[in-house]
Amino acid sequence: MDQITTLVVGAGANVPYGFPTAAGLRHSIIGNEQFSDFMHEMPLELQSQLNRYQEYREIFEKSSLSSIDNHLTKNPQYLEIGKYCIAGSLLTYESSSRFREKSNYPKEDWYSFLFNVLNKGTETFDDFVENCNNLNVITFNYDRSFEMFFLESIWHTFTKEFPVDKRSVEDIPFTIHHVYGSLGDLQLVNGSISNYGTVNPEYRISRAIQEIKIIDEDREYDHDAFSLIDTADDVFFLGFGFDDQNLERLGLDSKTLNGVNVYASIYSQKKNDINRIRNLFRGSTSLHHTKTCLELLENHFNPNSEPNFWLEVESF
Structure with a gap:
């Protein structure tokens, strides 16, 4: 990767x-009954949260808000049980997550595409490390699927x-920065990741709620994240909703x-949102946008391939 490249990853990028x-x-x-059952299987020391979970679930449902982060920002008295809900739910999603040909949408598998771009021309892991020298990843997601995929692939x-x-969980040779924290650092036992998903749920949830942050808990802008963007030649926003609080x-x-x-x-994204994105990056050299993450990466890293998707390029 010749250019200094930063990926900014939002929830939409992990849907595949x-x-x-x-x-x-x-x-x-x-x-989701599977998640409800999972909460009821919690050990006794976490069972005290069950009544609060039932209470909060009803309150959140009747709020009509689509984002639990947004709801917790407005209702900080439910912050702890809200984090239990987020952690428990995402751990169940980790357990059922699938990669490569087994992913939900194999034709949108940008993880595999990126790995193959970085693997191009390599014979050894040192070659791979060299190809990764200019790559940085900023993610707004709590899950560890990106790390899990890259460790397995490497x-x-x-x-x-x-x-x-x-093997080591430090084998990924580029920065992955979780803006709002994650479900916890991955751990290795006998050469395999031992804490991805709902394995040891009492430990996983207790640890996860200490690691994740809700938007309103830390209002200051993330200096490290901005530096990774500001010093880049190319910045890719993948599945990112351009929410005002996240931009802040x-x-x-x-x-x-x-x-x-x-x-x-x-x-x-609707037309008004696209116009807002244009204005947001008016100072940049150019703005390229397509509909999906994979399309965006394919067009950039395979410039000689014939695009079969909508692409718009704007030079400022």
């Missing part, structure tokens, strides 16, 4: 792997360099990107 949008997460919390591509006893968190509500090529997947 079985994860929900904000509206899908709402449905999981208020109407270990099973470079098998001589990563026998079971030589990145510092993009008040700061201008100069000399940066911006790429954005704008699936389901």
Whole structure:
């Protein structure tokens, strides 16, 4: 990867792997029986949350708000049980997540496409590391699917360099920055990830609610995230909704990107939203946008291929 490249990943980017949008997460919390059963299987030390879960589920349902983060921002008295709901729900999604040909939408599998771009021309893991030198990832998602996919892919591509006893969760050679925290650091036992999904739920949920942050808990903009964007040549917004609070968190509500090529997947964005995105990046060198994450990456990294999707490029 010749250009300094930063990916900004939102909830929409993880949908091909079985994860929900904000509206899908709402449905999981208020109407998914699998998640409700999971909450009832909690050990005794967490059972005290069950009555509060039932209470909060009804309140959140009748609020009609699509985003639980938005609801908790307005109702901080439910912050703790809200985090239990988020963590428990996303851990069930992790357990059922699928990658590669088994993903929910194999034709939208941008994880595999990106891995193959980074793997191009490599013979050893050192070659792969060199290809990753200019890549950084900023994610607004709590789940660890991106890390899980890349660790599996690295270990099973470079098998001589990563026998079971030589594996580490630090084997991904580029920065992955979770803006609002995650469900916890991945852990390795006997060469396999031991804490992805709902394994040891009493430990996972207790740990996860300590790690994740709700939007309103930390209002200051993320200096590290903005630096990764500001110093990049190319910035890709993948499945990112351009919510005002998230833009503020990145510092993009008040700061201008100069000399940066911006790429954005704008699936389901309406015309007024697209115009707002144009204005947001008026200081950048150019704005490229397509409907899906994979289309966006394919057009950039396979420029000689004939595009079969809508693409708009604007130079400022």
